[in-house]
Amino acid sequence: MKIAIVGAGIAGSSCGQALQARGHVVSLFDKGRGAGGRMATRRVDGPDGDVSFDHGAQYFTARDPAFGAQVEQWAAAGIVAAWPAAGEDAWVGTPGMNALVKAITVDLDVTWGSKVDAIRHVDGGWLLGPVSDTRFDAVIVATPAEQAGPLLVAHDPAMAAIAQACPSAPCWTAMVAFEDRVAIAGDIVRDNGIIGWAARNSAKPGRGGREAWVVQATPHWSRDHLEEAADGVVDALLSALATEATQPLPAAVLRIGRRWRYAKVAAVRDGALWDPARRIGAVGDWLLAPRVESAWLSGRMLADRIGPA
Structure with missing residues (x-):
C-alpha cells in the first residue's frame, strides 16, 4: 500500500520504518522543521x-526485549550512550536526543515543515490537506492525542474518543547557558519545589562545551x-534552581523558555489503533505509556497488524 503517516516522531518514524521493511511505500509528514518532536534538541548560537x-x-x-535489542544496535553505531547519572538503565541520544x-x-x-490540517x-483513498495532492491507500496519525482526535473524529469517532480520553500534562522548560559552572554537586535535580526535573545538559555523553542547563517545571505549575510570558517563567525556574546551588548562579549568557502544551500523557493500553476496512490508524505513546520506548513499540505494533505488502 501507499501509506501516509502524519507525524515523524518516534512513533511515526518507527511505524514507517517497519512498514517500509514490509514492502509498503511510506510517506511521512511532520510540522517540525527537522527531526525531533518531543525528542527535540535545540542548538543555539552562543557568545563563543x-x-x-x-x-x-x-x-x-x-525494558522491552525488542526495543532493548534496537538500543544495543544504536549504541554500537554511536547513536546512543548510557547516562548513569539519570539511572542504571538510562540512555540518551548522541550528540542530542534527536x-x-x-x-x-x-x-x-x-x-x-508540513502541517496536516485535515x-x-x-x-476509497486518503488526501492530506494542505500538504499533498497524492492519494494514499492508508493513513496513520502519529501525533499527540490532543492533535490526533480532531484529525480522526470525522472518520472514526471511536478512535477519536480514545484519543480525547488521553489528556497530556503541559511542561514549561527553561534552557539556560551560564558563564561558569553552576555550584550544584550532581548533574540532576528532581522534584524540588516548582522544578520537576533539571539537568546539566552539557554533562550528558557526547555534549560538553559551555555550561548549559535544562530546567523543567512540574505539570501542576506549568x-x-x-499562558505567562516566557521571560517570567525562566526567572521563576532559575530562582528555584538557585535554591539547590551552594553559591549564587553565574551570569546567564543565553536563556530561552519553551512551552510544551502536550508533554507527559495519561495513556491507555490499546497499543495501536487500526481500522482495516477504511485503512486508518493511530500510534503514539498515549496508546501504551508515557515513555520513548512505548512510542517506538506502538509504531511496530501497528506495522505488525497491517502486515506485509
Whole structure:
C-alpha cells in the first residue's frame, strides 16, 4: 500500500520504518522543521559557539526485549550512550536526543515543515490537506492525542474518543547557558519545589562545551502558568534552581523558555489503533505509556497488524 503517516516522531518514524521493511511505500509528514518532536534538541548560537539543549525528553529506558535489542544496535553505531547519572538503565541520544529520530528516518521519505490540517477520505483513498495532492491507500496519525482526535473524529469517532480520553500534562522548560559552572554537586535535580526535573545538559555523553542547563517545571505549575510570558517563567525556574546551588548562579549568557502544551500523557493500553476496512490508524505513546520506548513499540505494533505488502 501507499501509506501516509502524519507525524515523524518516534512513533511515526518507527511505524514507517517497519512498514517500509514490509514492502509498503511510506510517506511521512511532520510540522517540525527537522527531526525531533518531543525528542527535540535545540542548538543555539552562543557568545563563543553553539550551545546544545535537549529540551524535550531527557533520557529513555529500554525494558522491552525488542526495543532493548534496537538500543544495543544504536549504541554500537554511536547513536546512543548510557547516562548513569539519570539511572542504571538510562540512555540518551548522541550528540542530542534527536539522534534517534534522525537514525530511524534516514532512509524514509519525510517532508518536514508540513502541517496536516485535515485528512479526507475520497474515492476509497486518503488526501492530506494542505500538504499533498497524492492519494494514499492508508493513513496513520502519529501525533499527540490532543492533535490526533480532531484529525480522526470525522472518520472514526471511536478512535477519536480514545484519543480525547488521553489528556497530556503541559511542561514549561527553561534552557539556560551560564558563564561558569553552576555550584550544584550532581548533574540532576528532581522534584524540588516548582522544578520537576533539571539537568546539566552539557554533562550528558557526547555534549560538553559551555555550561548549559535544562530546567523543567512540574505539570501542576506549568498548567497554572501556561499562558505567562516566557521571560517570567525562566526567572521563576532559575530562582528555584538557585535554591539547590551552594553559591549564587553565574551570569546567564543565553536563556530561552519553551512551552510544551502536550508533554507527559495519561495513556491507555490499546497499543495501536487500526481500522482495516477504511485503512486508518493511530500510534503514539498515549496508546501504551508515557515513555520513548512505548512510542517506538506502538509504531511496530501497528506495522505488525497491517502486515506485509
